[in-house]
Amino acid sequence: MQQQQQQLKDFKFKKVLQNSAETQTLVLLGYFEDETKEAILIFKKKPFLDEYKNNLNKIINQNKYFENDIFTRYNIELQNDEWNEVDLQTIYPATQKLINKYTKCDSIIVVETPEIYNSIVKKYIDEVKLNSLQWLYNILEGKAEQERILYQNQDLHTGFIILPDYKFNDFTNTQQLYLLAITQRRDIQSLRDLDGTHIELLENILKITEQTIQEKFKIHKNKIRAYIHYHPTYYHLHIHFTHIEVQESSMNCDRSHPLHQVIFNLKKDPQYYKNTVLMYSLQSNNPLYSQLKQITEQQ
Amino acid sequence: MQQQQQQLKDFKFKKVLQNSAETQTLVLLGYFEDETKEAILIFKKKPFLDEYKNNLNKIINQNKYFENDIFTRYNIELQNDEWNEVDLQTIYPATQKLINKYTKCDSIIVVETPEIYNSIVKKYIDEVKLNSLQWLYNILEGKAEQERILYQNQDLHTGFIILPDYKFNDFTNTQQLYLLAITQRRDIQSLRDLDGTHIELLENILKITEQTIQEKFKIHKNKIRAYIHYHPTYYHLHIHFTHIEVQESSMNCDRSHPLHQVIFNLKKDPQYYKNTVLMYSLQSNNPLYSQLKQITEQQ
Structure with a gap:
């Protein structure tokens, strides 16, 4: 010292x-x-x-x-x-x-059309996914962090686990509640992959996670916001559940999509997320940055 | 002293x-x-x-x-x-x-269905609007704050003004850019009132405001996020334009709807915002609180 x-x-x-x-x-x-x-x-x-x-x-x-x-x-x-x-x-x-x-990064606002997604973004996601999800599969397969799991259903198609986010480590401070629901199935990389066949899965995750929060933390669902990031930090479907008092820049409208809105959109049009525009901010340390910056400058 | x-x-x-x-x-x-x-x-x-x-x-x-x-x-x-x-x-x-x-308020998450909007919220908005918009009409009619206006088109149907938000007072600090585009027409109270007939107005506001920002502040539109609050602070259509570096809790997904997404939804379904669910947080000092709290507890 x-x-x-x-x-x-x-x-x-x-x-x-x-x-x-x-x-x-x-x-x-x-x-x-x-x-x-x-x-x-x-x-x-x-x-x-x-x-x-x-x-x-x-x-x-x-x-x-x-x-x-x-x-x-x-x-x-x-x-x-x-x-x-x-x-x-x-x-x-x-x-x-x-x-x-x-280091403070430069960042830009991207308005991602389906064309930009299909021609550029999808390829990047496929590449990233191949290399980077072993840590998550270890959790899903019961090889790591098992003591942290609050709920699990191991069905490979309909199952999911509930895990506290690393920012939520003091369970007595429930106003900082931050949980993640992570699906067992590995074929949904992001919001763009969701379609009408996933409505039941999403509704089930919403219902069971709200019940789990009520039972374990005595917090009513009217204190909880549920949302999906696009782009997510890792390309495997997971849903964020935070207490209404939690404030983070990552839950702003550049990135976060309320789960209720996602379910509504899919019910209305099973192909909604294949066809929509998605607005987000992108930092210069993201490998997609230079290509998408060029496109935004021409849009 | x-x-x-x-x-x-x-x-x-x-x-x-x-x-x-x-x-x-x-x-x-x-x-x-x-x-x-x-x-x-x-x-x-x-x-x-x-x-x-x-x-x-x-x-x-x-x-x-x-x-x-x-x-x-x-x-x-x-x-x-x-x-x-x-x-x-x-x-x-x-x-x-x-x-x-x-005073720190209690707050709740509301998932506002069209039924809740039509039976409870709309009546409240109609009442509030009657009493509280004179300050805004003074600006639109040229009686107040004229020196602050950056752009105006006085057409009562298609026109709008661009005004800096009060938080953006140092124009040399463009990373804090925060502008509001406020419509001349007075019949659009909130996101819920928008329909397919407003697409042209919204696209026009987006285009001209981005041009104005480029001309006056030399900021490319790929640094700007445009979004609409629901609920807004006042019930008269206005659109927020902020620099990507601005971070405020009011732009989180509890409240902010990206303008590009709004336009996409209206093009897809002119009645989208009449029929959708809208998630938001509501503080206990809002007159709607007690009624909506009761509903969220039963949902």
């Missing part, structure tokens, strides 16, 4: 990888003695605690910069104590992959 | 109205001398500045709590300076309406 502390003071700055006012995160790239081994520092402001209400006397500096009727605004500074703590994560030595992960 | 500073030290705490880890905001209710005049204090952590990279020597306390391979995590404290500033807004004396606004 002594050694790490000294290193931190010796940090030589190279580049700001990211600075988000949204998440209040500052990410720096640099190095210590050895210039060839890079280090990432991730600073994040800590949330307030309710207890801070008792510490108003710790305001040591107060600078008013706005006043209008009943509204007044200040910059305030507080004595060094828990009000001022910052979370710092260091990664050292950092791999290029991790540097990429923390 | 002297007087206000003294008051802040004299603040008597009554209640935590809200504490959001998401937005890092703590809202307290209390009073000063006079118990009948309530005060709201809104604390918000300030974002990092890029310049902080030069201030690593200001770390005065460093407490490691996690270490695994190349990953290490610390709580750090910094010398009192800009790293530790907190934004404080005070509202005094606060009205009950403002206290409600800052």
Whole structure:
């Protein structure tokens, strides 16, 4: 620890990888003695605690910069104590992959027509799928993470499992509930593959997952949103169930499709997702980026 | 100012109205001398500045709590300076309406069927609309905020205006671009009212607003998402246009419908939005809450 502390003071700055006012995160790239081994520092402001209400006397500096009727605004500074703590994560030595992960990407809005899907996107998904789903098959086949499974039905056609998302690790904090329902069948890669023959599966997943949440967490279904990502993180059908209090940028309308809406659309037209346009944001670290960027520039 | 500073030290705490880890905001209710005049204090952590990279020597306390391979995590404290500033807004004396606004609400997920819309929601919208749109008509009629308008076409049937949202006030910071396109016609209250006869209007708004953004802000349409809120804040058709970098909880799939998807659905079925289910979250301070809560509990 002594050694790490000294290193931190010796940090030589190279580049700001990211600075988000949204998440209040500052990410720096640099190095210590050895210039060839890079280090990432991730600073994040800590949330307030309710207890801070008792510490108003710790305001040591107060600078008013706005006043209008009943509204007044200040910059305030507080004595060094828990009000001022910052979370710092260091990664050292950092791999290029991790540097990429923390580097702010360019991104674009894609309006994916069926033609774009069939000519470009589908081929990419088929390739990705071949290489990257073994970890998931291990879970479905009972070889990994079995102690985390909340429900399972092993029927290879109609079955699915319910698993907590890794972000939901404190089960006492049910307002952060985040579960995934993952199908046993392996032939549905994304929203685009869904058709009228899958309505029963989707309705069954919705019903049983809501029941499981009610039984295990005592949360009524009117507190739960269910949605499907397009594009998903991995191309094997899974459905997100989150508590209404959970807020994440990944559930915005660039990416998330409410399950009720999906079922409605399929009932109305079994081929809805083969024929629709789908709007999403795409980051430059996605292999599809350069091809689709060119298309959006011509659209 | 002297007087206000003294008051802040004299603040008597009554209640935590809200504490959001998401937005890092703590809202307290209390009073000063006079118990009948309530005060709201809104604390918000300030974002990092890029310049902080030069201030690593200001770390005065460093407490490691996690270490695994190349990953290490610390709580750090910094010398009192800009790293530790907190934004404080005070509202005094606060009205009950403002206290409600800052009080964390209960909320529920509603899956609104056409039956629920026709039997309950439509009546509410008709009532609200009667009382609350004069401010908007003032803008459309040229009586207010004219200097803010970026584009206008005054045709009462096909026309619309483009206005920056109040959150977008620094035009040099185009990554925060947030515009609203507001129709001149007054007969479209929400998404539910849209039908096949409105496709031309919607396509026209999309095209002209994207052109306006390109001309005035040099931003290509592949950086812009366009979407419609259901429920909207006010019941008069308006479309949100935001830069891809803007992130707000109001653009999540509980509330936002991509304009491209809306146009696709109307082309496919002119009556789509009369017949579909619409999922949304509803807060307890909404007059519809108690009726719809009862329905969701029976669904």
